[in-house]
Amino acid sequence: MTESKESMETIGIIGGGSFGSALADMIGTKGHPVLQWFRTEEGAERFNATHENAKYLPGLGLSGNITATPDLERVARNCKLIIVSVPSQHFREVARRLGDWVDGSQILVSTTKGIEAHSFKLMTEVLREETCCLKIGALSGPNLAKEIAAKKPSGSVIASRYEEVTQKVQEALSGPYFRVYSNSDVYGVELGGVLKNVYAIATGLVAALKMGDNTIGMIITRALAEMSRFAEKMGSNPLTFLGLAGVGDLVTTCTSPLSRNYRVGLMIGQGHSLEAAIAAIGEVAEGINTIRIVKEKAAQIGIRMHILEGLHALLFEGMELPEVIKQLMNVPQMEDVEFSHRPFGNTGPA
Amino acid sequence: MPESASAARASDAGQRAETGLRLTREQREHVRSEVIRRTVADHKEMVRKSRDLSLEVIINDAVYQEQDRLKASKRGKEDRQESRFWNRVGHEFHQVSEEERERILERIAGMYVDEIMGYFHPVVHKFAAKLLPWGLKAMLSRFSPAAWLKYLGARLNLEENLVISGPLEHIRELAGRATLIMTPTHVSNLDSVVIGLGLYQKRLPPFTYGAGLNLFSNPVVSFFLNNLGAYKVDRRKKNGIYKNALKHYATLSMEMGQHNLFFPGGTRSRSGEVEQKLKLGLLGCGVNVYVSNLQVGKPDADLFVIPCTLSCGLVLEAQSLIEDHLQETGKSRYIRVRSDFSRPMRMLKFWRNLQSMNSRIHMHFGEPLDLFGNRVDRLGVSRDSHGRAVDRRKYVEADGRPRHHAQRDQEYTRELGRSILKAFRRDNVAMSTHAAAFAAFAVMRARTPQYDLYRVLRTAGPEHSAPIAEVHAELSRLLGRLRILASRGEILLADDVREAEATEVFAHAMVHFASFHDGEVLLQGPAGIYTENMKLLYYYRNRLRHYGLERAEAAEWTGMNGDQGLPTQ
Numbered sequence: 068m069t070e071s072k073e074s075m076e077t078i079g080i081i082g083g084g085s086f087g088s089a090l091a092d093m094i095g096t097k098g099h100p101v102l103q104w105f106r107t108e109e110g111a112e113r114f115n116a117t118h119e120n121a122k123y124l125p126g127l128g129l130s131g132n133i134t135a136t137p138d139l140e141r142v143a144r145n146c147k148l149i150i151v152s153v154p155s156q157h158f159r160e161v162a163r164r165l166g167d168w169v170d171g172s173q174i175l176v177s178t179t180k181g182i183e184a185h186s187f188k189l190m191t192e193v194l195r196e197e198t199c200c201l202k203i204g205a206l207s208g209p210n211l212a213k214e215i216a217a218k219k220p221s222g223s224v225i226a227s228r229y230e231e232v233t234q235k236v237q238e239a240l241s242g243p244y245f246r247v248y249s250n251s252d253v254y255g256v257e258l259g260g261v262l263k264n265v266y267a268i269a270t271g272l273v274a275a276l277k278m279g280d281n282t283i284g285m286i287i288t289r290a291l292a293e294m295s296r297f298a299e300k301m302g303s304n305p306l307t308f309l310g311l312a313g314v315g316d317l318v319t320t321c322t323s324p325l326s327r328n329y330r331v332g333l334m335i336g337q338g339h340s341l342e343a344a345i346a347a348i349g350e351v352a353e354g355i356n357t358i359r360i361v362k363e364k365a366a367q368i369g370i371r372m373h374i375l376e377g378l379h380a381l382l383f384e385g386m387e388l389p390e391v392i393k394q395l396m397n398v399p400q401m402e403d404v405e406f407s408h409r410p411f412g413n414t415g416p417a
Numbered sequence: 418m419p420e421s422a423s424a425a426r427a428s429d430a431g432q433r434a435e436t437g438l439r440l441t442r443e444q445r446e447h448v449r450s451e452v453i454r455r456t457v458a459d460h461k462e463m464v465r466k467s468r469d470l471s472l473e474v475i476i477n478d479a480v481y482q483e484q485d486r487l488k489a490s491k492r493g494k495e496d497r498q499e500s501r502f503w504n505r506v507g508h509e510f511h512q513v514s515e516e517e518r519e520r521i522l523e524r525i526a527g528m529y530v531d532e533i534m535g536y537f538h539p540v541v542h543k544f545a546a547k548l549l550p551w552g553l554k555a556m557l558s559r560f561s562p563a564a565w566l567k568y569l570g571a572r573l574n575l576e577e578n579l580v581i582s583g584p585l586e587h588i589r590e591l592a593g594r595a596t597l598i599m600t601p602t603h604v605s606n607l608d609s610v611v612i613g614l615g616l617y618q619k620r621l622p623p624f625t626y627g628a629g630l631n632l633f634s635n636p637v638v639s640f641f642l643n644n645l646g647a648y649k650v651d652r653r654k655k656n657g658i659y660k661n662a663l664k665h666y667a668t669l670s671m672e673m674g675q676h677n678l679f680f681p682g683g684t685r686s687r688s689g690e691v692e693q694k695l696k697l698g699l700l701g702c703g704v705n706v707y708v709s710n711l712q713v714g715k716p717d718a719d720l721f722v723i724p725c726t727l728s729c730g731l732v733l734e735a736q737s738l739i740e741d742h743l744q745e746t747g748k749s750r751y752i753r754v755r756s757d758f759s760r761p762m763r764m765l766k767f768w769r770n771l772q773s774m775n776s777r778i779h780m781h782f783g784e785p786l787d788l789f790g791n792r793v794d795r796l797g798v799s800r801d802s803h804g805r806a807v808d809r810r811k812y813v814e815a816d817g818r819p820r821h822h823a824q825r826d827q828e829y830t831r832e833l834g835r836s837i838l839k840a841f842r843r844d845n846v847a848m849s850t851h852a853a854a855f856a857a858f859a860v861m862r863a864r865t866p867q868y869d870l871y872r873v874l875r876t877a878g879p880e881h882s883a884p885i886a887e888v889h890a891e892l893s894r895l896l897g898r899l900r901i902l903a904s905r906g907e908i909l910l911a912d913d914v915r916e917a918e919a920t921e922v923f924a925h926a927m928v929h930f931a932s933f934h935d936g937e938v939l940l941q942g943p944a945g946i947y948t949e950n951m952k953l954l955y956y957y958r959n960r961l962r963h964y965g966l967e968r969a970e971a972a973e974w975t976g977m978n979g980d981q982g983l984p985t986q
């Protein structure tokens with residue numbers, strides 16, 4: 068271990084997926100020792116032997132400062148900043164196990180963009196429920212793991228009510244190819260990361276149908292209106308959606324072939340069934356579940372989300388695509404920018 | 418622990434804390450000088466950190482605000498004294514050195530702390546004695562607060578009318594090992610008196626608390642307040658020096674180990690709803706005190722929070738509260754009625770009702786919490802949502818040592834606030850008057866769907882009657898839902914609604930309403946049920962808001978959430 072390494076704080080990463088590994092590499096490259104938790108002992112051993120995440124980031128040699136471990140206790144005992152990056156369907160279970168070892172002094176940051184179906188809880192809320200930690204944050208933005216691992220410049224938002232959290236994360240993550248901005252609207256930032264997946268499916272469809280760039284521009288902009296309308300009703304600041312976790316992430320996800328949700332939309336637009344598209348992608352496309360969950364919530368709180376509703380009709384109600392498009396083009400035309408003439412709500416749910 | 422031993426310990430704890438509320442002359446002097454020192458230090462620190470701020474600006478702000486306030490006030494003797502004080506300060510502070518301004522700031526803080534700490538005013542007490550209806554006169558000067566609480570408790574037959582529930586033994590045990598902060602919901606100006614009686618009855622230690630200065634104008638209540646260890650809070654004073662002095666007073670009181678009581682809603686619930694938002698200012702002092710205690714190595718460093726939910730079948734000031742609420746919402750024009758609270762006869766009637774069992778008050782203590790919103794077990798160990806022990810010191814440590822961190826601690830207090838709000842919602846007791854008002858209002862509201870709420874609130878009289886069968890059916894449905902909520906631990910039910918049929922509950926409520934609100938709230942005529950005071954009906958039904966019980970939300974009960982037929986939270 069080098070001298071500088073010893074003086075730098077060890078950062079914990081929970082999860083051996085593509086994003087967890089990309090972050091671990093970025094932090095390790097800055098000189099921080101990184102303890103990365105893998106679900107299985109074999110996975111951890113394999114990583115320590117090769118320093119490569121063969122499953123998710125094949126061919127990339129990752130930082131030598133990363134140590135993989137299957138031991139959550141070790142991560143909790145050695146790290147004051149722990150970044151949790153596991154798929155949303157396993158998030159609660161992993162958080163609960165982590166909760167056995169943390170003592171409240173740690174900072175926990177979620178990078179998982181997901182929502183719990185039965186409770187409509189976002190991942191920071193799950194962390195709060197499953198652990199005794201209070202200093203919690205969410206990292207979200209246009210962050211395709213493969214691009215970060217390839218050290219292409221990008222930026223992200225760390226959202227937390229705690230200044231200590233935003234400062235620590237900015238210090239740990241920002242570097243020559245990664246910028247980290249702060250926001251105190253945790254709910255809004257997380258919601259941005261969740262909702263954009265839905266619209267990536269829509270732009271994937273549009274691309275498959277070769278509808279043109281105007282259409283993409285309109286879909287993205289109206290998606291932003293829908294997202295911020297919904298988020299405001301849920302207690303967030305709609306202005307959050309003008310930031311990296313809103314429009315930044317939305318544009319990236321809606322236009323990048325690297326986005327799983329975009330690829331699902333593309334395949335369905337090319338005539339494949341939803342099941343076939345999911346099978347072909349091989350990874351979780353969160354947007355599919357999000358459509359169902361958010362549609363129900365939007366109905367409860369009385370918010371219309373036409374694009375999302377159209378996707379729901381297409382994917383789950385058997386409506387044909389031309390009919391969906393026809394209906395969308397007949398939606399009453401409202402103001403272009405809804406939030407321009409009135410005061411904003413508060414910043415976060417009460 | 419054997420019952421007798423634990424009772425003895427609880428009694429000891431109560432005794433220690435009770436003597437602690439009455440400060441010795443030395444303690445008072447210490448508190449006074451510390452409040453002044455800390456208030457001045459705070460402002461000097463603000464000046465040091467800010468580019469635009471100076472002591473001159475701070476004092477100027479206070480002078481301006483106080484003179485402005487005094488201009489609009491009634492100009493009693495105390496106001497005239499205050500006016501003279503501020504005029505003098507106003508003339509002095511511009512043309513003097515910074516050191517001189519510091520002295521002026523000390524004088525202002527000194528005046529405020531004197532007012533906050535209050536003093537036993539013999540004239541007020543003599544007057545109170547004359548007004549007290551239960552022959553307490555002789556006791557006033559001769560007996561301790563405990564003695565007259567005992568007397569009053571016996572007279573009011575509190576076993577029957579004040580229903581106290583919650584983990585009392587647990588709280589007694591914690592009172593012996595930590596400083597407690599009680600956070601009740603706020604329904605009526607009588608709450609502090611009721612709480613005082615309840616604490617005494619259940620042999621819980623007394624709590625000191627900040628009572629609105631306006632309450633001291635009622636001589637009867639003033640008597641109670643002083644004897645219950647109240648200090649004075651003047652909500653009209655908005656300037657920074659006053660707020661700081663108040664904050665430091667509460668802080669010092671907690672540092673000295675006095676159990677403190679704050680109404681975290683800040684004021685009585687105007688709408689009748691259970692508190693939905695809290696003011697966390699004074700509550701925030703808790704973390705500060707905890708960190709300071711740890712830093713000086715105090716053995717009983719801990720502070721725990723006891724949420725307390727008061728639910729009243731009838732509310733003394735219901736009319737003026739709901740008028741206030743409607744006025745605040747700004748959508749209605751009302752001529753303000755005189756405050757019910759300032760009418761001694763009305764108050765007397767209320768107390769007599771309470772005495773004759775026509776009205777009940779439920780006081781439910783919630784599970785004790787730590788300052789970070791975790792629940793605390795009987796041994797004083799914090800527990801997370803899965804019951805795992807939490808070392809709460811870790812929350813305030815940096816590099817292994819306890820440290821103050823204003824922004825962090827403010828967020829911790831928000832966490833605590835969320836836990837308190839959850840407790841309020843869970844521990845609210847639904848009573849027959851609430852349920853009957855809720856059902857009747859729903860039916861009446863539905864009969865005039867074209868009216869907005871404010872127009873509905875202006876409707877009254879038999880011409881707006883609702884068929885009694887319809888009201889009973891609505892109430893029956895409501896009771897079913899309330900019982901499901903109660904079985905899930907999301908609300909508490911009073912005896913009178915726990916099992917009774919809708920007709921019985923409704924009849925019970927009508928009798929209760931009639932006993933205090935003369936022929937106003939719920940009446941029965943040939944055409945059915947009507948009200949002569951829709952605003953009062955609205956006030957009482959609001960107690961059951963925010964549980965998803967409204968008709969508009971009814972679809973959720975039978976539809977999408979399937980098996981249980983209840984909306985998810």
